[in-house]
Amino acid sequence: MARCLIVDDSRIIRKVARRIVENLGYEVDEAADGAEALAYCAALMPTAVLLDWNMPVMDGLTFLRRLRADPDGAKVKVIFCSVENQPERIREALGAGADDYVMKPFDGDIITSKFAEVGLA
Template sequence: MKSCLVVDDSRVIRMVARKILEELSFEVIEAEDGKEALDKCKEKMPDGVLLDWNMPNMDGMEFLLAMRALPDGEEVKVVFCTTENDLSHIQEAIAAGANEYIMKPFDSEIIQSKFLQVGLL
């Protein structure tokens, strides 16, 4: 079973993402900020990460750069999931190593489509 780390400071977003991902047969791990997510990656690297941009303690971009520097961090498929929708944010995320980008709000179809594109499904 593939694992996906859902990183978002919103409990509601994590709950919705968990439901969708479990229906897609993922083991789901949750973190409410980038710092907690990085600690979880150090314990066990997930197959994929659904990542919010704006969070306290460590934002999504800081997490992405730190995770990519870890052993096996380059292998993880990262899909940003955020309200930041201007082209400069999307380009910055992709340049930093994100594999895909989803706008909030999202649904099961959008997650399936993006996870298929990056090879997680």
């Protein structure tokens, strides 16, 4: 089964997102910050990552740059998911290698639409 890693420091967001992504047929794991997510990816590279921006220890952008620097991490579909909704911030995330970007708050339709957009659903 395809695997999706949800990276967010909010337990509630992880819970809501998990329900949506599981409904799309993914096995879901969670990480609370970028460092935890990197350690996870080193052990088991997921198919997709739903990634928050502002987190303690390591933020989403730093995680993404490190992930993309790893040849195994280059193919993972990464969808940013953040309250940052300014065009320049979204451009920055896409420039760092995000496949798409969700502006919070989100709902099931938006996540489903984004997964389809990057060829995951």
